[in-house]
Amino acid sequence: MSETPMNNDAAAVPDVATPSPIEPTVCFADFGLAPEILRALTDQGYVHPTPIQAQAIPVVLQGRDVMGAAQTGTGKTAGFSLPIIQLLLAHASSSMSPARHPVRALILTPTRELAVQVAENVKAYAQHTPLRSTVVFGGMDMKGQTVILKGGVEIVIATPGRLLDHIEQKNVSLGQVQMLVMDEADRMLDMGFLPDLQRIINLLPKKRQNLMFSATFSPEIKKLANSFLQQPVLIEVARSNATAEKVTQIVYKVDEEQKRDVVEFLIRQRELKQVIIFSNTKIGASRLSRHLEQTGIKASAIHGDKTQQERMAALEAFKQGEIEVLVATDVAARGLDISDLPCVINYDLPYNAEDYVHRIGRTGRAGASGDALSVYSDKDERLLADIEKLIKQDITRGELTGFAPRTRGRDSERGERSERPQRGERVERGGERSERPPRRFEGEARPERPARSYGAGPLPRREKVDPWFLKPYEPANAPRREAAATDTSNGPAKPKQKIAALLGGLPKPAQS
DNA sequence: AAAAAAT
Structure with missing residues (x-):
C-alpha cells in the first residue's frame, strides 16, 4: 500500500482492499x-x-x-x-x-x-x-x-x-x-x-x-x-521463505540454446503486456532484451552496468507501459517497487534459492493471482532442487504445447552470431534502441566492428566466450580500496566472514 | 558463481 501500485488506472483495486477478516476493520x-x-x-x-x-x-x-x-x-x-x-x-x-x-x-x-x-x-x-x-x-x-x-x-x-x-x-x-x-x-x-x-x-x-x-x-x-x-x-508479517499461495509456479525444461525462443514464445502465447524477466547476468539481460526487441517485443534491460539515467528511464517506461518486458538482473529482485505483476519469468534459475522467492514475489501480490514461469536446462537441475527444497513444494513441470523449436538452416548462423559477445561490444544504451530498426546479421560482419580487432582475413572461429572476459582489466595486485581498509580495519565486501568480527569480537563458532 | 554500491 505504501508502494505505488503498478497500474494507476482508476479501476485498479487498491493494494489493501480487504482487511483481514479476523481483525476488526482498522483505518x-x-x-x-x-x-x-x-x-x-x-x-x-x-x-x-x-x-x-x-x-x-x-x-x-x-x-x-x-x-x-x-x-x-x-x-x-x-x-x-x-x-x-x-x-x-x-x-x-x-x-x-x-x-x-x-x-x-x-x-x-x-x-x-x-x-x-x-x-x-x-x-x-x-x-x-x-x-x-x-x-x-x-x-x-x-x-x-x-x-x-x-x-x-x-x-x-x-x-x-x-x-x-x-x-x-x-x-x-x-x-x-x-x-x-x-x-x-x-x-x-x-x-x-x-x-x-x-x-x-x-x-x-x-x-x-x-x-x-x-x-x-x-x-x-x-x-x-x-x-x-x-x-x-x-x-x-509473512514468513520470509513462504511463497505467495496465489502464485502459480511452472518450470519448463528446455535446451539451453532454446531458452531464448521459449521465453519469446511464452510472452506471445500468454500475450504478456507487463512482465519482468530475470537473468543471472548483466550481459545475458542485455542480450535477451535486444533479442526480444528484434522480434518486435518492446523490451528494455535494467542492471548495474547501465547508467543511472538508463536504469531510471527503463523503470519509468515499464511503469508507464511503454515497454512490455523488463529484463533485469537481481538488482530488481528485491525491494524494487514493481509489484502486482501478472507474471514473472526466470530466464535463468537463480543461484541463490532465496532469490527465487524474492523474484517471484513481484507477482501475485495483495490477493491477486500471478504466474511465475521459469525455463531451465539440464545443468540447472541442482538449482531447481534447491529451490524446491527451500519453498518446500514441488513446482509443476510445464509442457510447451505449440512451441515449435526453430529448425534453423542458415538461420542458425544468425542466431549464434547475435548471441555471441562481440569484441568491444558494449551494453546497448537505452536511447538509441527505440530508433534502431530490427537488424539481422545474416552472416555478414557487423559494420561497426573495427576490422583490425581481428586482423586481416576471415573472422577467427569464436569459441564459447566467458562473459567475464569482457570486464575491464584489473591487475590482480592492485591496492584496491586500501584507504577504506585502513579506515575501518575491514576490507571491502567480504560479508559473511567478517561480520562476526565487526559485530564486536563475538567468539567464532568452532567450525572450518 | 553473480550482482549490487562511492569514485
Missing part, C-alpha cells in the same frame, strides 16, 4: 496521525492499513525500536514513514533557515532504485507538512544533492556509499538524527555494506530510535539487530 484515522498526514493518505485513496502497517505504526509512535520481517509490497514503507513523519511533526520547524532543518530521520536502503521509491513515498506522505525530505545515491552528479542537503532537510533517504561521500565532504551532518531506518537489511549485508553501515551508525547520536527491516532472519541479521537495536519489538 488510518485510528492511529492518531496528524490531519496533514491523513490528508495525504486520502489524496492517494488509502483508508485501511496493511497488516504490517497496523502493527508497526503504533509501535513506532511509542518510540520503540522495531525489528520488522517483511518484504516489499507488504506496505512496509508506509509502516515506518507515516509514524516517522508524525513524530518529527511534533517538533517541526517552519523556519526557512537550514540550521532549523537538521537531518532527524535517516533511511538507508541497499539499492538506488529502492532509495528513490522510498523517497517518493515519503515525499507524498509529507506533502502537506513543512517537513523536507530528499534522496541521495550514487551514479548521479553530487551537486544537486549537495544543494538540497545544505538547504536543510529533516528526512534523508540514502544508499550508504554516497551518504558517506556527502558526510566526508561536510555536505550533511548526522548529529541530530533521532530515527534510523535500515531497509532491506539482509540485502545490505549481502552486498557488503556492513563496514559502511558501521561508519554511518557511529556518527549518529547514541540516543535514537532504530527500525530495521529484513526479508530473512539469518544469524548475521540477528547479530546486527542485537548490536544496535534496543529491546526491539518484533513485527513479522
